[in-house]
Amino acid sequence: MLDIGKQIIKQIVSPLADRAGVYDHKVESLLGSTNRLLVLMYHRVIDDLASDPFALGMCVRQKYFEEQLAWLAANTQVLPLNVAVQRLLDNEPLPPHAVAITFDDGLLDNLTCAAPLLEKYRLPATFYIITGGLEEGTPMWWDQAIAMLATTNAQSLDPRAVGLPELPHELSLHRHARRASCITILNALWERNPTAIAQCLEQMRRVLRPGTIPPALRAPRMNVEQVQEMARRGFQIGAHTSRHIDPKLFNREQLRADLLASRRQLQDICQQPVDSFAYPGGRSSVWMPDLLDTLGFHHAVDTRRGINQAPAARFAIARVGMPDTPVGDFKRAIRNLTIIDATH
Structure with missing residues (x-):
């Protein structure tokens, strides 16, 4: 019953509320500041619901992904993640409605489905790649x-x-x-x-x-x-561990x-620095932030829901997973976020 209720909200209530302008004022109040950054998290973009048999929240259908990108292109300033994070860390102004887009894991549909649409709307993105089994194609x-x-x-x-x-x-x-x-x-x-x-x-x-x-x-x-x-x-391209284990x-x-x-494998593959990291499943340990700093990573993203605000925590950049829904529910997901205050 809970899942049915969620679907009613996503597919019926959210579009009606969006058409009535319910979400726009709240989204503007959250994203309109020049010291905030919203980081979006995706995993897969699919064209067949059979790819997501248990609806685990890891997949967005291609039609909804394009709707979301079109809204982002028209209403936000999408920046490369490394540029946006550096401005946060330096406490330098960001453009209002600053957003960064990320993908975790490195599935093939990132290349075949997501990348062409990102290019169509001229939007940058960061892709975090798991390296273990990369050459063998191990699922x-x-x-x-x-x-x-x-x-x-x-x-x-x-x-x-x-x-x-x-x-x-x-x-x-x-x-x-x-x-x-x-x-x-x-x-x-x-x-x-x-x-x-x-x-x-x-x-x-x-x-x-x-x-x-x-x-x-x-x-x-x-x-x-x-x-x-x-x-x-x-x-x-960012690092995401070799085996995606806690x-x-x-x-x-x-x-x-x-x-x-x-990181070494990805740098050899891409012939460019790899200094961004995503925690596997959002999981960390007491050693991770210090290790990332010692090894020269610039920043790390996790799976805490929220909007980042300067001064940000370098190795705890919050993100929000995007729903497999039209733009109205996409905006509802943003509306429900809170501001992350790294000083507390």
């Missing part, structure tokens, strides 16, 4: 789990049989419960290191016996040449080695 661990859960004929799953004994003894995979079970499993996998995740995924394949993965569910990644192409086309599962030296290897 992301969460995409592997989602594809299995979406294609299995099993009606339940005993988590103990797949290496997740802390979960309830039986997870329903019936149609109306499968999304919730998917979220539960993904959250449990976030608590595990790469070896344990790989073991759990292999056990899931054995137990669930998933069907053939259709093209819409394969979530292919950009390869090395395609990341190079993004850089050549003028998009900023940093709290590693010690300082392990984190340092991962950050160095990830």
Whole structure:
């Protein structure tokens, strides 16, 4: 019922409220200042809802993405993230309605769907690339789990049989419960290191016996040449770790080695500096900000919702994930944000 209520708000209430001008004044009051920056976060741009079987908030349909970009081009000043962050850090004025656009993970649709539309509206963006498995095209661990859960004929799953004994003894995979079970499993996998995740995924394949993965569910990644192409086309490339694992599962030296290897690989691929970082899933650790500073990163973005205000925290730049909805609900998402005060 909660999901149905959210859909009613997004698809019916928000467009009506937007046509009545309900959101415009609040958005103007939030973004009109010259010391604020709104950073938008996307992951995937898709043309088929079959690519997002559990509606986990990671995908925006291409038609809505273009609507959002058209509104941004007409009503905001979209800046390269590194330029905007530097102005925040220096307490220099930003243009009113300053916005930056970011993408996490490095999926192929970033190149095939998102990049052409960004170029059409002449909007800069930063793409954070996971480097582990980049050359082999290894699917992301969460995409592997989602594809299995979406294609299995099993009606339940005993988590103990797949290496997740802390979960309830039986997870329903019936149609109306499968999304919730998917979220539960993904959250449990976030608590595990790469070896344990790989073991759990292999056990899931054995137990669930998933069907053939259709093209819409394969979530292919950009390869090395395609990341190079993004850089050549003028998009900023940022680091996003090599394996997209919770940093709290590693010690300082392990984190340092991962950050160095990830950045070095991207710099070799793109032949340009890589000094922007995105925390994996917004997760950090007590060592991360100091490590990023020591290693020479300029700034880092996380997944806290909010609008950044000078003086900003260099390694805690807030972002807001964009909804798979028309512009009216897009503006509602902005309207509900708060100002991040890094001095408190």
